[in-house]
Amino acid sequence: MTDFSLDSRLEADTIPIGDLHLSRVLLMNDAQFPWVILVPRRAAMREIIDLAPKDRAALYREIESVSEALQRLFSPTKLNVAALGNMVAQLHVHVIARFEADAAWPKPVWSMGARVPYTPEAAKACAEALSVALGRL
């Protein structure tokens, strides 16, 4: 197995928050939605079912942790959890806090054309709040 390296598009589109036991935790650089991406640090994974059973279990726990952190921090109307990967094949899971007043509601966030990047200060504050909520990554 080769070493894990983060897909360049995921790297370009996100702000790093830290690492959980299995996954790299990224904040999507789009101020319209509190939007976390989990990337299991395993090489050559495309599907959740490509992961070894132990890693799957870790991923599910980490999705739950991020879901709970987003609920505590943002009290969203709904969470959206999704592993798509049609654009970026490297296995990654979106966990997004959605609100009835958000820019895409009730459509999925991927229906939006343009992203709205965070200011550097807002990106830092949001990533820090999520890091603390996840046990200080």
Add this chain to the structure above:
Amino acid sequence: MTDFSLDSRLEADTIPIGDLHLSRVLLMNDAQFPWVILVPRRAAMREIIDLAPKDRAALYREIESVSEALQRLFSPTKLNVAALGNMVAQLHVHVIARFEADAAWPKPVWSMGARVPYTPEAAKACAEALSVALGRL
């Protein structure tokens, strides 16, 4: 806790395949995509993290079973797995086989406007194939 009853919109949009241990298994009535929906048979659930830990574990196993069945039957380019629920709040998980030649690729299937209903024969054949692949529901 009140009894489980399937959301009327999910019922209208799908063809029943059967029940797994936790979830009702539905075939989305859209011949453009092999598209399964899992609905945990628990009342008043909106988020995966609303489920008791034991039910969460069952849901994850059932998502894996459907993923493997879709891979065996259709050899897709990519699986899409998603719990969104912005339109229908009842907890449900989409598991969709995607292909580079499909009508929405590389966008998510929810970006498509119109669905293309199965013929009755095709719906029966697809639901039956999935039922068998899942151990004859």
